[in-house]
Amino acid sequence: MLAVALTSSLDLRNVEREAALTRLFSSHASQLQRLAALLGAGHEAEDVVAEAFCDLHRKWGRLRDPEAAPAYLRSTVCNLVRMRVRHLQVVRRNSTDAPDDAASAETQVVLREDQLEVVRALQGLPDRQREALVLRYWLDLKEAEVAAAMGISAGSVKAHTSRGMAALTRALEGRR
Amino acid sequence: MTVDTEARLRETLRSLADDVAPSPGAYRRAQATWRRRERRRRILLVVLATLAIGGADALGIWALNSAPAHTPIVFDGPAPVAPAGR
Numbered sequence: 001m002l003a004v005a006l007t008s009s010l011d012l013r014n015v016e017r018e019a020a021l022t023r024l025f026s027s028h029a030s031q032l033q034r035l036a037a038l039l040g041a042g043h044e045a046e047d048v049v050a051e052a053f054c055d056l057h058r059k060w061g062r063l064r065d066p067e068a069a070p071a072y073l074r075s076t077v078c079n080l081v082r083m084r085v086r087h088l089q090v091v092r093r094n095s096t097d098a099p100d101d102a103a104s105a106e107t108q109v110v111l112r113e114d115q116l117e118v119v120r121a122l123q124g125l126p127d128r129q130r131e132a133l134v135l136r137y138w139l140d141l142k143e144a145e146v147a148a149a150m151g152i153s154a155g156s157v158k159a160h161t162s163r164g165m166a167a168l169t170r171a172l173e174g175r176r
Numbered sequence: 177m178t179v180d181t182e183a184r185l186r187e188t189l190r191s192l193a194d195d196v197a198p199s200p201g202a203y204r205r206a207q208a209t210w211r212r213r214e215r216r217r218r219i220l221l222v223v224l225a226t227l228a229i230g231g232a233d234a235l236g237i238w239a240l241n242s243a244p245a246h247t248p249i250v251f252d253g254p255a256p257v258a259p260a261g262r
Contacts, residue, residue, distance in 0.1 A: 018207075021207075021210075022203075022207075025203050025206065025207075026203070029198055029202060029203070029206075030196075030197075030198045033196055033198050033202075034193040034196045037192070037193070037196045038189060038192055038193060045196065046198065046199060046202055049202070049206070050202070050205060050206035050209055053206050053210060054206070054209050054210040054213055057210040057213075057214065058210075058213070058214075058217075111188070111191055111192075114184065115184075115187065115188040115191055118184050118185055118188040119188060119192070122185075122188075133185065134189060137182065137185050137186050137189060138186070138189040138190070138193060165181060165182070165185075168181055168185065169181045172181060172184070
């Protein structure tokens with residue numbers, strides 16, 4: 001009797017979890033894929049998003065509130081892309097003829113010359129600064145939300161954003 | 177100058193993002209992956225539980241089997257004698 005009750009309760013929880021993840025996927029997956037691509041995931045942006053959803057599926061029971069799921073997914077995508085970028089950097093350092101997987105965005109998208117300059121300047125920034133700028137100026141997140149996504153303090157976000165913006169301005173002025 | 181940089185940055189990021197389109201089968205693939213992992217996790221859990229219970233049973237049987245047959249396992253004193261008259 002107890003086993004039957006426990007099984008049906010687990011089944012109900014699974015159904016709820018699947019339904020919640022389906023809703024989240026349809027509302028957030030495309031934005032997360034774009035975020036991953038902007039942060040440097042390249043062709044693996046879709047895999048990064050799938051991995052983030054698998055992680056959320058595994059930890060669904062530990063989520064304090066279903067409303068926190070989008071922020072959790074954003075943070076997971078940021079972490080996964082950072083790990084991937086570091087991995088690629090190590091691969092490139094150890095191999096002279098490693099394929100340039102981060103086939104820079106400008107090779108795939110038709111951008112104007114001034115936009116290409118911004119892309120090149122962005123690629124020259126340290127990972128954290130680029131991440132802070134993308135989250136702040138593309139997703140329009142508040143400082144606290146950027147901090148949660150990056151797993152750092154709001155003060156550090158402020159520092160990364162202002163340093164990144166200053167470096168970007170300098171780089172763009174230097175190219176004129 | 178920062179305002180100009182900000183505007184350029186926003187515009188460039190928007191252009192780059194607009195070009196990224198999710199593939200139609202993305203949800204099905206992701207769902208298949210998380211279901212497969214969940215199944216694997218459950219199988220692993222069942223295997224570990226079976227091993228733990230089986231190990232404990234084997235240990236208990238071995239302990240019982242290795243005790244001398246004439247030595248009582250639970251009570252080793254003389255059996256209590258019921259008082260007369262009861």
